[in-house]
Amino acid sequence: MERELTGAITRSFGRPGPVDAMLRPPCEVACPIHTNAQRYIQLVAEGHDARALAVVRVTNPLPQVIGRICPHPCEEACRRGDVDEPIAICNIKRVASDGARAAGLGFEPPKIEFTTGKKVAIIGSGPSGLGAAHDLALMGVRATIFEKQPEPGGFLRTGILNYRLPKDILDEDIEYIRKMGVEIYTNADVGRAVKFNDIMAEFDAVLIAAGLSESRPLPIPGADLPQVLLAVPFLEAVNAGREVPGLGKEIIVIGGGNVAIDVARSARRVTGGKVTMVCLEADHEMPAHAWEIEDARAEGIEIVCSQGPNAIMGEGKVEGLQVKKCESVFDEHGRFSPTFCETELSVVPGDTVIVSIGQMSNLSFLPEEGPAVNERGILIFDREQCTTTRRGVFASGEVVTGPGAAVNALASGKKAAIAVARYLGVDVNFRPEPAAIGEVPADVADKVKKAPRRRMPARDAGERLKDFGEVETGLDEVDGRCEASRCLLCGSGARYSQLKCIACLTCVRVCPYGAPWADGEGLGGIDPDKCQACGICFTQCPAKAIDLTVMSEEDIAARTVAAIADSGNGELEFGCWYSQSRVAPEAAAVSLPCTGRLSVRLLLHAFESGAKKVYVAVCSEDDDGHFVHGHRQTRAAVADAQKALGEAGLDPASIELRIEPELKCRKAT
Amino acid sequence: MITAERKNFDEIRRMTDGAQKLLVVGCNTCVAVCLTGGEKEAEILASQLRLARKQDGIGGSVETVTVLRQCENEYLDSISEQVQKADLVLSTACSIGPQGLVFRYPTKAVVPAMNTNMMGYVKEHHVWTEYCVACGFCIIAFTGGICPIARCAKTLLNGPCGGSQGGRCEISPDVPCAWQEIYDRLAALGQLDMLKRILGPKKWNASNSGGPRTMKMEGFKP
Numbered sequence: 008m009e010r011e012l013t014g015a016i017t018r019s020f021g022r023p024g025p026v027d028a029m030l031r032p033p034c035e036v037a038c039p040i041h042t043n044a045q046r047y048i049q050l051v052a053e054g055h056d057a058r059a060l061a062v063v064r065v066t067n068p069l070p071q072v073i074g075r076i077c078p079h080p081c082e083e084a085c086r087r088g089d090v091d092e093p094i095a096i097c098n099i100k101r102v103a104s105d106g107a108r109a110a111g112l113g114f115e116p117p118k119i120e121f122t123t124g125k126k127v128a129i130i131g132s133g134p135s136g137l138g139a140a141h142d143l144a145l146m147g148v149r150a151t152i153f154e155k156q157p158e159p160g161g162f163l164r165t166g167i168l169n170y171r172l173p174k175d176i177l178d179e180d181i182e183y184i185r186k187m188g189v190e191i192y193t194n195a196d197v198g199r200a201v202k203f204n205d206i207m208a209e210f211d212a213v214l215i216a217a218g219l220s221e222s223r224p225l226p227i228p229g230a231d232l233p234q235v236l237l238a239v240p241f242l243e244a245v246n247a248g249r250e251v252p253g254l255g256k257e258i259i260v261i262g263g264g265n266v267a268i269d270v271a272r273s274a275r276r277v278t279g280g281k282v283t284m285v286c287l288e289a290d291h292e293m294p295a296h297a298w299e300i301e302d303a304r305a306e307g308i309e310i311v312c313s314q315g316p317n318a319i320m321g322e323g324k325v326e327g328l329q330v331k332k333c334e335s336v337f338d339e340h341g342r343f344s345p346t347f348c349e350t351e352l353s354v355v356p357g358d359t360v361i362v363s364i365g366q367m368s369n370l371s372f373l374p375e376e377g378p379a380v381n382e383r384g385i386l387i388f389d390r391e392q393c394t395t396t397r398r399g400v401f402a403s404g405e406v407v408t409g410p411g412a413a414v415n416a417l418a419s420g421k422k423a424a425i426a427v428a429r430y431l432g433v434d435v436n437f438r439p440e441p442a443a444i445g446e447v448p449a450d451v452a453d454k455v456k457k458a459p460r461r462r463m464p465a466r467d468a469g470e471r472l473k474d475f476g477e478v479e480t481g482l483d484e485v486d487g488r489c490e491a492s493r494c495l496l497c498g499s500g501a502r503y504s505q506l507k508c509i510a511c512l513t514c515v516r517v518c519p520y521g522a523p524w525a526d527g528e529g530l531g532g533i534d535p536d537k538c539q540a541c542g543i544c545f546t547q548c549p550a551k552a553i554d555l556t557v558m559s560e561e562d563i564a565a566r567t568v569a570a571i572a573d574s575g576n577g578e579l580e581f582g583c584w585y586s587q588s589r590v591a592p593e594a595a596a597v598s599l600p601c602t603g604r605l606s607v608r609l610l611l612h613a614f615e616s617g618a619k620k621v622y623v624a625v626c627s628e629d630d631d632g633h634f635v636h637g638h639r640q641t642r643a644a645v646a647d648a649q650k651a652l653g654e655a656g657l658d659p660a661s662i663e664l665r666i667e668p669e670l671k672c673r674k675a676t
Numbered sequence: 677m678i679t680a681e682r683k684n685f686d687e688i689r690r691m692t693d694g695a696q697k698l699l700v701v702g703c704n705t706c707v708a709v710c711l712t713g714g715e716k717e718a719e720i721l722a723s724q725l726r727l728a729r730k731q732d733g734i735g736g737s738v739e740t741v742t743v744l745r746q747c748e749n750e751y752l753d754s755i756s757e758q759v760q761k762a763d764l765v766l767s768t769a770c771s772i773g774p775q776g777l778v779f780r781y782p783t784k785a786v787v788p789a790m791n792t793n794m795m796g797y798v799k800e801h802h803v804w805t806e807y808c809v810a811c812g813f814c815i816i817a818f819t820g821g822i823c824p825i826a827r828c829a830k831t832l833l834n835g836p837c838g839g840s841q842g843g844r845c846e847i848s849p850d851v852p853c854a855w856q857e858i859y860d861r862l863a864a865l866g867q868l869d870m871l872k873r874i875l876g877p878k879k880w881n882a883s884n885s886g887g888p889r890t891m892k893m894e895g896f897k898p
Contacts (some may be wrong), residue, residue: 090761117682252853411894485710507704508703509704509708509709509714509744511708511709511711512712513801516801517801548715548716548743549704549708549711549714550704550708550715550716551714551715551716553721592708607720608716608717608719608720608723611720611723611727612723615723615726615727616728642808651720651724652727654685654686654724654728655685655725655728655731656722656727656728656731656732657727657728657731
């Protein structure tokens, strides 16, 4: 099992909530592929980009792609949002991959041995197909992808423009998967270049991950005019650098989703002319992400909301779009069921209309004997088993799930990979669905230091419209580290052993956040919702019943030993990993989430391990530092350790507390 | 709860320097709760001893082990292997711990790392106050629930001495006068009449003045 107990948070009995549940940070739970965001954020905070990328890669076969275009449901769930603003998790993922890339690390895939002898064909090389192929390779199953386009990537290549996802970045992520031994045949249009049944005969299983490759047309008067285009072929042409016939200078884009935004932003770049989006939804109802809408508006795109297309005006050529007032989009059950005021008509002027109201699959390549499609032309599919009606044929991604984010398609492909592997009799690791810890209680949130979220820098709107170069330029190193340092390390704090606890109440008395609890009957525990991982309870517990999940005593001790071995002079600096500089640059460093977790035992251990001099760095004389009472605890531990050293005949000044206001707290700046 | 404080480090050194294989035994009950002799403190002491011995060129080893209570045979039995390997055992328990070790391991040298000082109430974190001296015959029913034996410096039974000033004891302004506290408490309870009753001479025969006391319970025995 991937998740070992050491990484789990155990909520002790006697309290409401899941009994002995393995509670994970909500970012990880909300992520469709359950990436251990906390771990890679922590590594970025410490400056280990390549190791962070390796953590991303454990679950994410397209780290660079997803680090740019993901709608990041993790951030919606982020508990930092209970304090001030969520962590910019997606941007930090990009910091990890950009940093690793710059260092030339993390792009060599593991050597795969296809020991199972099984072969799977995958139709489609979008995120779902690539994700499935990648995971199958890791399970020792050789996957071959059939892609009808000249280059792999599916909608990532044909639908998403370079300004959001540069092609070389996509190429790199795909190349990594190729290097794992995944074969990708391009210009391999199943049904034409190669027959479905031939694939069935050749391979042990087939996965249909063909995506939604067709635009949904709009059956209104005038839709057959030559200047009425569909989103998918338009984006394909722009992406391929082809000229788009029929494109004028005054573009109307019908639709309010993310694809429509991409269409509008591309049209704005290609034509340099006026672009107006028309959508049924009111401003706040638009299905496109808020930040996409903001970007589009920044680029001068006008958005006309609450209007339904009635007819495309013009004789022989488009002259405008007649729209009618849309009164409501959804019925009382929240289902799409628009109602219009048929008399309230107006005209949006324009010479070109691009319809971007949704996509559909093209399953014309399927043979008569199946797999079967339903009366609406949708593949019949078992959501849990990822199976179709034909034995050995599986499906994943948007072709069966409908439109969504790339990360959802990826998740679907990964799920299908497991289903396929099981079908092939391959031993598959089971990974249980994680459960999330709860919200940060308001009284605890009040005590957490506030720190502004680092904004993603972007090229100026006027500048970026001139080309298809990437709009977002990526957080720089300092901002990336600072942003990562805002992470609350949810659920990674104090771990409590009911067996070792002597119910002495020390933790209850010393915790600044009120996380430990005890009842009158000797039962106790530490509420992971409240714990901020400062470590004070750990240093104070007289019975060693408390340790920390991230940076445990054992971990700190091991890092201490390694650092002393590395240092030429036996000097060691314990510091806070939120600071950007050091007090003793000549000393080997061990960074901790809080120097408050330095216990007397750990300080003495450093000397037992050969340290000649130990510096403990704090940034102010305040009691608190990064955590409430963090510095107070540090000072107490240093004083106690100095006394202990003196008693043992060593120089108490061998431990030096250095207060250095110049140490900038990354979180607070 | 029994409270104990660690002895002066030099005194501990003098007791232990001759040992090649020293075992520090922590106790995870009273002395852990009073933050002086539990697993954490036993490990800190062992670490200090190792550093000091190394500094002075004393070889050998200093190991630690902690039991839940050193006043119980079964817990002491559980560390038999470590105790047998050691040539000296240093106990961080109250004095019952080392004596228990001596009883259990008659041939093993055992020394205390602690001075046992009292039975205390935790007034606040890190502060313990003596409330009971185990005199063997409790009289606090007559004194508003406040023990003059433990809490009056002169163990007076019938009111304060002349050293009670402004509610404080003459031994220190930090020490409240127990009889002032008794008076205030009885007044609050409306029981000042209790003070009209003279408490006769204290029965000290139940205290420890007559040799070690033994408590035996009747009832089921295996």
